[in-house]
Amino acid sequence: MKTGRLTDFSKLCIHTITTKPWKIEEAAENFSKAGVKGISVWRETLVGRDIMKTGELLRSNGLEIVSLVRGGFFPSISSGKRKKVIEDNRNAIEEAASLGCPMLVLVCGADPAQSLEISRSQIKEGIRILLPYAEEYNIKLAIEPLHPMYADTRSAISTLSQANDLAEYFNSPLVGVAVDVYHLWWDPDLEYQIKRCGANGHLFAFHICDWLSPTEDMLNDRGLMGEGCIPVGKIRSWVEKAGFTGFHEVEIFSTKHWTEDQYQFLKNIKKAYLENS
Numbered sequence: 001m002k003t004g005r006l007t008d009f010s011k012l013c014i015h016t017i018t019t020k021p022w023k024i025e026e027a028a029e030n031f032s033k034a035g036v037k038g039i040s041v042w043r044e045t046l047v048g049r050d051i052m053k054t055g056e057l058l059r060s061n062g063l064e065i066v067s068l069v070r071g072g073f074f075p076s077i078s079s080g081k082r083k084k085v086i087e088d089n090r091n092a093i094e095e096a097a098s099l100g101c102p103m104l105v106l107v108c109g110a111d112p113a114q115s116l117e118i119s120r121s122q123i124k125e126g127i128r129i130l131l132p133y134a135e136e137y138n139i140k141l142a143i144e145p146l147h148p149m150y151a152d153t154r155s156a157i158s159t160l161s162q163a164n165d166l167a168e169y170f171n172s173p174l175v176g177v178a179v180d181v182y183h184l185w186w187d188p189d190l191e192y193q194i195k196r197c198g199a200n201g202h203l204f205a206f207h208i209c210d211w212l213s214p215t216e217d218m219l220n221d222r223g224l225m226g227e228g229c230i231p232v233g234k235i236r237s238w239v240e241k242a243g244f245t246g247f248h249e250v251e252i253f254s255t256k257h258w259t260e261d262q263y264q265f266l267k268n269i270k271k272a273y274l275e276n277s
């Protein structure tokens, strides 16, 4: 399929984790100078800061705050841990509200000590408990399905079909899905599921990076768009056809890229965004 080339940075958002060596203040300044328009904030970058003031700082740098990352991790064999994690998710919703950020990304979690079915039912229960709180603060919850290699501990939700089922079950304008090419590119059902997600108004976010071959680390070896084998532009065209008009969020965990000069890395991100996204 032919894809319209990206010609500017008006939809470019970068996750703070992508340039992990930078403090959030540095990321704000450097993203802004580079013409990046959106920022997704990882919660650890907010530790020890006045969150409202940090939100103001990001906006004063011309950045739109796209999402707060991350809540979730609902399942556990221990009911005490499940209760604790609900508290943490409530805190995350409050942090999003203080930051002036409309959306919290949910990495839903899993516990290898119990079945995936039980983990999935605990995810459903976790979102059910959290939803009134999200409504109170008007924060969207974006369920992010993760690649099945993470089904042991990070997410019992592995496909977009499962995430769509869950979002449709809640049938709320505040419960939707984050589509991340890294997690979903292999799925033969992807085009259809993206269409379904968009048709229901559940397509909340679009995350991009690339799958390196070989992948040397299951977590921290993601590539820049064009370095691997994901047809990012093709998937973007499906997302756009499904009605998505939001930001393209560059989310890269990479021990290799984190050791590079982050200014040069940012330049490379912009180049890869235009040429390979």
Ligand code: ZN
Binding pocket: 144, 178, 180, 207, 251
């Ligand atoms: Zn993601």
